[in-house]
Amino acid sequence: MSTVFNFTFVPWFRSVAPYIHMHRGKTFVVGLPGEGIAAGKLPHIAQDLALIQSMGVKVVLVHGFRPQVNEQLRTKGQASKYSHGMRITDEVALDSAQEAAGQLRYEIEAAFSQGLPNTPMAGSTVRVISGNFITARPVGVLDGVDFRHSGLVRKVDVAGISRTLDFGAMVLLSPFGFSPTGEAFNLTMEEVATSVAIALQADKLIFLAEIPGIRIQPLEPEGDDNPIDTELPLAQAEQLIASLPNPQQPTDTAFYLQHCVKACKAGVERSHIIPFSVDGSLLLEVYVHDGIGTMVVDEKLENLREAGADDVGGILQLIEPFERDGTLVKRDRTEIERDIANYTIVEHDGVIFACAALYPYPEARTGEMAALTVSPQSQGQGDGEKVLKRIEQRARAMGLESIFVLTTRTMHWFLKRGFVQVEPEWLPEARKRKYNWDRKSMVFVKKLG
Known part of the structure; x- marks a missing residue:
């Protein structure tokens, strides 16, 4: 049995080595939706991120909290309100978002603090540092809809994040931003991750998504035998988005893809959409040749x-x-x-x-x-x-x-x-x-x- 294992492990480990060398010293921004945490995927995702960081990658983790905020609102007898694919954040929703963010931050920090023997976290030391790295502005009124305390990213503290990463820590960002007057705004995880990746000129923007990736051709009615497009040229991704309705739900094809395209056009060389439902999807995408999800790449860089x-x-x-x-x-x-x-x-x-x-x-x-x-x-x-x-x-x-x-x-x-x-x-x-x-x-x- 051990001989068989040796014959499979050694070639596999050698095949991974070029990717370990390639990514050392690079910066990855990873977007983790609240749905992934609600589905119980956080422990394994934390283990994989700790492993990636241990191989010399600088990691910024941006978490979402859509289902957690909805749950908080339900317990308060309030309905979740959305428009244009964004939450309308009234006072109650803002309180719910702050409560959900606080709880999730502690859960995430706890996940990275594990060190049990005989687990991937044994011997790891992952310092997770959060902070007020995002300056925000209000969405305001769109098509007659007042978004109240929902905001958009105005500025990213690149120097602060870079210093923290150089210190060897992982940066954890909640989807909140603050105005110069100290007002808090509820942001979307996807916009924060994209804005941070662009501001840092990160090497990768990775979304752990509810969908397995992007299919150019629609699914056939008789079955799910249509493969994911593992690599999508930027021009083709733009054409696809132009042919789709405005995304409202995270399961809509264009929901994550629009952010990948925005990042690629602004200088982030690789943007990825991978499924959080598959155990180890981060490792498969980063260290295996064919990956598992969809990578959007600006081919002008490649010629x-x-x-x-x-x-x-x-x-x-x-x-x-x-x-x-x-x-x-x-x-x-x-x-x-x-x-x-x-x-x-x-x-x-x-x-x-x-x-x-x-x-x-x-x-x-x-x-x-x-x-x-x-x-x-x-x-x-x-x-x-x-x-x-x-x-x-x-x-x-x-x-x-x-x-x-x-x-x-x-x-x-x-x-x-x-x-x-x-x-x-x-x-x-x-x-x-x-x-x-x-x-x-x-x-x-x-x-x-």
Whole structure:
């Protein structure tokens, strides 16, 4: 039993190491809705955040309290009032929000204070520091609705939060802000988390949400077999929001997505929507290649795009050394010009650093990823993975169920990214006719789940 464990644990731990190195010293802002706490998920989420912090990540945790405030209002015989997706905060609702925030803050601090032997918290020391880091202003009157004590973020105390994080503490923020006159305003967790992530220029904004992520295609009536879009380009996310009604509930597709888009447009490179219902979803999203929820990414930062006619010369220059040493099959200029629409590239400052082409075989519901190439100058920086992700997106959009590659040298790279080896006989008939049996290329397939 222990031998089996060793064989599974060691490769897994090694595969996680690059992500540990990548995230050390980075800043994550995590939004935890009150629904997640009400569902009893706080202990495990606290353990995972403590673990992430122990690996050198600076963490700002923003909690929500929507169901807790509603419960306080119910006990006082009051109804919860909403408009434009925000709470209308009268005097009773403000008192209820303050009571709920106080109780939740103590629960969260207690969760991070555990240190029982034989638990993930054993030996951990997590200092949780809260404070008046948010200056707020009133929402005021919108479309004739007076929002009373509901507010919006006016300013974030970046210096104060940064000093606290540099001290090694985790910053805990409740969705409250204060005016210069000392008046308290009830804010939304989502707006606070987004505003803080933008102000800090955080490396990630992560929402632990009621939904599993974002699906571009709506669910089929007969069943939930439609996969989550694990990576959503910013432009595509904006188009999706434009096609949806204004979100009112946290379960509405655009509810969290609108904040992810806002953060990405303001310089936060990665925004994530992951389900709090899945145990360990934070760890899965941060330290596993494919993650578990949806990541919104501004591709202008990546320079990741489909190729055009002007890119033929750059692609030829990139792949020529690999053709010469036999890693790639030789392609002439005419072939690349003909197939240029099939290519995806990564470009930095006018130079193409990575490319791949997708050749679909619709009758077999699969497609070939060919000519995957990464410049030696940028190897190890994730350009190959970016191209692979985009090829997977393009394949899914075509309705393909898998992609395959033929390779003689780089089989381990593909195995680490979810491909499995099959016999050449597996190939679609049209591709099998072109298979070079002398080259003895190995065939690897990845299902697009």
